[in-house]
Amino acid sequence: xxxxxxxxxxxxxxxxxxxxxxxxxxxxxxxxxxxxxxxxxxxxxxxxxxxxxxxxxxxxxxxxxxxxxxxxxxxxxxxxxxxxxxxxxxxxxxxxxxxxxxxxxxxxxxxxxxxxxxxxxxxxxxxxxxxxxxxxxxxxxxxxxxxxxxxxxxxxxxxxxxxxxxxxxxxxxxxxxxxxxxxxxxxxxxxxxxxxxxxxxxxxxxxxxxxxxxxxxxxxxxxxxxxxxxxxxxxxxxxxxxxxxxxxxxxxxxxxxxxxxxxxxxxxxxxxxxxxxxxxxxxxxxxxxxxxxxxxxxxxxxxxxxxxxxxxxxxxxxxxxxxxxxxxxxxxxxxxxxxxxxxxxxxxxxxxxxxxxxxxxxxxxxxxxxxxxxxx
Numbered sequence: 001x002x003x004x005x006x007x008x009x010x011x012x013x014x015x016x017x018x019x020x021x022x023x024x025x026x027x028x029x030x031x032x033x034x035x036x037x038x039x040x041x042x043x044x045x046x047x048x049x050x051x052x053x054x055x056x057x058x059x060x061x062x063x064x065x066x067x068x069x070x071x072x073x074x075x076x077x078x079x080x081x082x083x084x085x086x087x088x089x090x091x092x093x094x095x096x097x098x099x100x101x102x103x104x105x106x107x108x109x110x111x112x113x114x115x116x117x118x119x120x121x122x123x124x125x126x127x128x129x130x131x132x133x134x135x136x137x138x139x140x141x142x143x144x145x146x147x148x149x150x151x152x153x154x155x156x157x158x159x160x161x162x163x164x165x166x167x168x169x170x171x172x173x174x175x176x177x178x179x180x181x182x183x184x185x186x187x188x189x190x191x192x193x194x195x196x197x198x199x200x201x202x203x204x205x206x207x208x209x210x211x212x213x214x215x216x217x218x219x220x221x222x223x224x225x226x227x228x229x230x231x232x233x234x235x236x237x238x239x240x241x242x243x244x245x246x247x248x249x250x251x252x253x254x255x256x257x258x259x260x261x262x263x264x265x266x267x268x269x270x271x272x273x274x275x276x277x278x279x280x281x282x283x284x285x286x287x288x289x290x291x292x293x294x295x296x297x298x299x300x301x302x303x304x305x306x307x308x309x310x311x312x313x314x315x316x317x318x319x320x321x322x323x324x325x326x327x328x329x330x331x332x333x334x335x336x337x338x339x340x341x342x343x344x345x346x347x348x349x350x351x352x353x354x355x356x357x358x359x360x361x362x363x364x365x366x367x368x369x370x371x372x373x374x375x376x
Contacts, residue, residue, distance in 0.1 A: 045151060049336050052149040052179075052252070053349045059146060059180065059250050060343035062092035072233020075219030076182060076212075076297070077287075083116055084296045085182055085216055086147070086285050095144055101137070102286075116286040122174035123160065142176040147285070149179040149252060151335040152260070152313070159263040159283065174263070175284025181253035181298040181332065185214035185365040213366045214299075215240060215249050215345065237345070241368045244345030248364045251342040253298050254310040254333030255282050298332045300365050306358040307331050309340050350375055 066074050066088060074088040083102060090099035102116055116122075124132025133141070142158030157177040212218075217239075219231035240247045263283035283295040300307045310333025334340045339351040342364075352361075353376050363371040 045337070048150040049341075052151055052334075052336070053341055053351075055146040055149065056180065056250060056252075056341050056343040056349045057347070058093060059089065060347045060349065062089045063249060063343075064347055065092040067233075067237060070233055071236065073215060073217075073235050073237065073239065075231060075233055076184075076214075076216035078219050078221060078231045082287070084285060084287050086178070086296065087116070090144075093144070093146055098141055098144070116175065116284070119174040122284075141286075144176065147176070147178040147180060149335065152179050152255070157261070159261065175286050177261070177263075177282055178285035178296075179252060179255070180250050181285075181296060182216045182250055183214045183248045183365050184212065184216070184297040184299045185362070185367075186299065186301055187211050187213050213368060215247055215367055216297075239367055240345050242363075242366075242370065245348070246364060246372075247345035247367060248361075249343045249345050251298065251332040252334040252336075252340050253281075254315070254331040255313070256315070257313045260313075299330055300332075300358060300361045302330050306362070308358050308361060309333055309352065309354040309356060311354050352376075 063074060066072075069092075074085045077084045087099055087102050090096065122133055122138070138158055138160075139156050142156040145154070148154055148157060158175060159177060160174055217234045220234055221231045237244060259281055261282060263280070280295050285296045287296070307330065310331045313333070313335050315333065332340050332342075333354075336351075338354055340354060342350050342352055344350055356376050360373050360375065363369055363373045364375070
C-alpha cells in the first residue's frame with residue numbers, strides 16, 4: 001500500500017512560530033487585556049456603588065423604624081457635648097449591644113451617661129471616664145459596615161486619637177468612622193463663625209432649634225445630664241413640611257484623600273491647613289463634637305457662602321498655594337464618578353449629579369422653604 005504524506009513547507013516538517021509572530025500574538029493579548037480592564041473596573045465600581053446605595057437605603061429604613069417606635073425623627077444629638085444621632089439608629093440596624101453600651105454606662109458627674117464626646121471614654125485617659133474600651137469593643141464599634149461606602153473603604157474602621165486630649169477638636173476624636181453625614185441647614189449665614197460652630201451653637205445648644213431648618217434637630221432632654229438617657233425626639237415627620245419625597249436626610253460626606261483615616265490635633269497638617277475643619281472630618285461620628293467639629297454632619301451653607309457638591313475625592317476648591325480651603329470640607333461628596341448618593345425622606349435613595357446647583361441642593365436640604373424643585 002502506498003503511504004500518503006502531507007507535505008508541509010519544503011520538507012514535510014512542522015514550522016514553529018517565529019520570534020516576530022510570537023511578539024505580535026503577545027501584543028494582541030496585551031491590547032485585549034488593556035481593553036478589558038477598564039470594563040472590569042467599571043463593573044466592580046458599579047457593584048460597589050450599588051452596595052453603597054443599599055447602605056443608605058438601610059439607614060433610611062432605620063430612620064423610619066426609629067420614627068415608628070419612638071414617635072419621632074432621630075435627634076441630631078442629645079446635647080452639644082453628648083451623643084449624636086447615629087447611635088440612636090444602632091437598635092434598628094441590628095447593633096443593639098452598641099447602643100446598650102452607651103446608654104447603660106454611667107460615667108458619673110459631671111460627664112453623665114451616653115458619653116462619647118471626647119477621647120476619654122474611648123481610651124480611658126481620665127479617671128471619671130472609667131476604663132477605656134478593649135480592642136474587641138473598639139472593633140465592634142468600628143465594624144458597622146453600613147456606615148461605610150465600599151467605593152471609599154471597607155472593613156473595620158476606627159481611629160485612636162493620639163493628639164492632645166484638650167485640643168479644640170477632642171470632642172469629635174477617637175472612635176468609629178463613617179462615610180455618610182446627616183443634613184444640616186442653618187437658616188442664616190453667620191460671617192463670624194464656622195459651620196462647626198453652627199453645629200455646636202445653633203443646633204446643639206439652642207433648645208428651641210430655631211436656626212436649624214434641616215431634618216434633624218436637638219433632642220428634648222431633662223435638666224443637664226440628669227435627663228439624657230430619656231432624651232426624646234424633637235420632631236415627627238410632620239416637620240418635613242415640604243414632603244418626605246422632597247427632603248435630603250443623609251448623604252455621602254466629602255473626605256479628601258489627604259485626610260482619609262486621619263483624626264488628630266493637627267500637628268501633622270501641612271502649613272496653612274486649618275486644624276479643626278480638616279482633622280475632625282474623619283473623626284468619630286458618635287458625637288456632634290465641640291467648636292469646629294464636623295465629623296457627623298454636612299451642609300450646603302456655611303459662614304463663607306453657598307456650597308455645592310465636591311467634584312471628587314481630591315477636590316480641595318483650591319484658591320492658593322496650599323491647595324486647600326478649610327470650609328470646603330463641610331461639603332457632601334463621594335468617591336463615585338460624577339454623582340453623590342442621598343437618602344431621601346420617603347426611604348428612597350437618589351444619585352445626585354455633582355453639577356447640581358446650590359438652589360436645588362438647598363431646597364432639598366431645608367424642610368420648609370415651600371419650593372417645588374426636581375433633582376437634575
